[in-house]
Amino acid sequence: MVHVKCICCIGAGYVGGPTCSVIAQMCPEIAVTVVDVNEERIRAWNSDQLPIFEPGLQEVVEACQGVNLFFSSDIDKAVREADIIFISVNTPTKTFGLGKRRAADLKYIEACAQHIAEVATGYKVVVEKSTVPVRAAESIQRIFNANTKSNLSFQVLSNPEFLAEGTAIVDLKNPDRVLIGGGETVEGQRAVMTLSSIYEHWVPKSCIITTSTWSSELSKLAANAFLAQRISSINSISALCEVTGADVEEVAHAIGTDQRIGNRFLKASVGFGGSCFQKNVLNLVYLCETLNLPEVAQYWQQVIEINEYQHRMFASRIISCLFNTVTDKKIALLGFAFKKDTGDTRESSSIHISKYLMDEGAQLHIYDPKVKKEQIMQDLSHSSTSMDGPERVLSLVSIASDPYEACDNAHAIAICTEWDIFKELDYEKIYKAMLKPAFIFDGRRILDSLHDWLQQLGFQVETIGKISQRIPFTASAISKLDLQAPPLKKIKI
Numbered sequence: 001m002v003h004v005k006c007i008c009c010i011g012a013g014y015v016g017g018p019t020c021s022v023i024a025q026m027c028p029e030i031a032v033t034v035v036d037v038n039e040e041r042i043r044a045w046n047s048d049q050l051p052i053f054e055p056g057l058q059e060v061v062e063a064c065q066g067v068n069l070f071f072s073s074d075i076d077k078a079v080r081e082a083d084i085i086f087i088s089v090n091t092p093t094k095t096f097g098l099g100k101r102r103a104a105d106l107k108y109i110e111a112c113a114q115h116i117a118e119v120a121t122g123y124k125v126v127v128e129k130s131t132v133p134v135r136a137a138e139s140i141q142r143i144f145n146a147n148t149k150s151n152l153s154f155q156v157l158s159n160p161e162f163l164a165e166g167t168a169i170v171d172l173k174n175p176d177r178v179l180i181g182g183g184e185t186v187e188g189q190r191a192v193m194t195l196s197s198i199y200e201h202w203v204p205k206s207c208i209i210t211t212s213t214w215s216s217e218l219s220k221l222a223a224n225a226f227l228a229q230r231i232s233s234i235n236s237i238s239a240l241c242e243v244t245g246a247d248v249e250e251v252a253h254a255i256g257t258d259q260r261i262g263n264r265f266l267k268a269s270v271g272f273g274g275s276c277f278q279k280n281v282l283n284l285v286y287l288c289e290t291l292n293l294p295e296v297a298q299y300w301q302q303v304i305e306i307n308e309y310q311h312r313m314f315a316s317r318i319i320s321c322l323f324n325t326v327t328d329k330k331i332a333l334l335g336f337a338f339k340k341d342t343g344d345t346r347e348s349s350s351i352h353i354s355k356y357l358m359d360e361g362a363q364l365h366i367y368d369p370k371v372k373k374e375q376i377m378q379d380l381s382h383s384s385t386s387m388d389g390p391e392r393v394l395s396l397v398s399i400a401s402d403p404y405e406a407c408d409n410a411h412a413i414a415i416c417t418e419w420d421i422f423k424e425l426d427y428e429k430i431y432k433a434m435l436k437p438a439f440i441f442d443g444r445r446i447l448d449s450l451h452d453w454l455q456q457l458g459f460q461v462e463t464i465g466k467i468s469q470r471i472p473f474t475a476s477a478i479s480k481l482d483l484q485a486p487p488l489k490k491i492k493i
Helices: 016-026 039-045 057-064 075-081 107-119 136-147 168-173 186-199 213-244 248-256 277-290 294-321 349-359 373-382 390-396 403-407 427-433 448-457
Strands: 006-010 031-035 069-072 084-087 122-128 152-158 178-181 208-211 330-334 363-367 397-399 412-415 439-442 460-463
Touching: 006 016, 006 075, 016 031, 016 057, 016 069, 016 084, 016 168, 031 075, 039 069, 057 168, 069 075, 075 107, 084 107, 084 186, 107 122, 107 136, 107 152, 122 136, 122 186, 136 152, 136 213, 152 186, 152 213, 178 186, 178 213, 186 208, 208 213, 213 248, 213 277, 213 294, 277 294, 294 349, 294 412, 294 439, 294 460, 330 349, 330 403, 349 363, 349 373, 349 390, 363 403, 373 390, 373 397, 390 397, 403 427, 427 448, 439 448, 448 460
Parallel strands: 006 031, 006 084, 031 069, 084 122, 122 152, 178 208, 330 363, 330 412, 363 397, 412 439, 439 460
Antiparallel strands: 152 178
């Protein structure tokens, strides 16, 4: 086992920044340097305004920064000095070529491996933290083997992160498990023990799982696929509830009390988002396709299809209730982050719902407490679902400075992110300022306890997984919508 004095993390994003900040706090004798080619991001990490919002992160960074935690753009120096090198760069889904829209683009991983081989000296433990497809570590090792100098040797490990944005610091300090995958050789196991020794500063040994590299990589994809599957499963039931009169919250409670099932991830909503779920499921689909497992690929593809269906049907419900047209109507969209307690908008349901409403000519007034205006406009202008250029987005979208401004003179409110602030708004004030009839579309079911009171105020409340109190939303009504959801199709293998 190597005595670790320095750790380098390449990539100062949502994984690298928080992970290494916590390692620095928990291992005060180790110097931890986070590096990135994006100098603006590094400047943000070294400022009072961190580039990402995560509860508790600011306090961790302030406690360690300049002591044993450093953020730098000098990648070469950090790599040369490090005993352990984490690779935490982006692995986006490919947008063109073989595996388009399913396979992970590993160009940044490959570039990191090439650069490490070029500048490193001595013995290095290189750790995959980025989400990667199975056998990516093998590709990294091949690059190292092809470029290894006489004074250089590497061991490549898989150490996937299992963080939930909004609770990342808590997850890092109190993990369910830490997963480390490595080779079965003596050197491979030595590297595993070296990395394990870092986590053992604060994680019980019983929570540190060691596996083969391939099992570790697949476990990351499988874990997120299973979680996404549960969300799509309850959302599919919510669609059934809306046309039968059942309440998906009651159904979820009933099945969640079964100990074999449990109650986690059974919250019906407008759909899942974030950087991992869709990407990981699509990676799994592509892996199954390439390994000639078409039935397995189709099974996991349906998880994505149901999520897209949920986006379409929420937008369809808004259009249907607003008398089958939203052209030039003001709709207040509350929440743009993919979940509360984060400023991350990657694959946010709000993007897709906004696009469907914009296609119908709706005037969107968007408020989110943590997402900046520039990010919202960029997401709506460059989303893969977009048929609109920046000029059309500017003509249809306004960013509000507070929720009351967004709701003023609006025809409808659509709650798309479960921020706690939206439970505490003065809805009586909001109702008086809205056009009538006034609608609330509760896409996160955060106002369940207020529904009766809101209806007494005069709102028509529409919620996921529950039939309308006033205007039944039936299967026959769905067929008449302008925004018709196409039938789900099997993917082509």
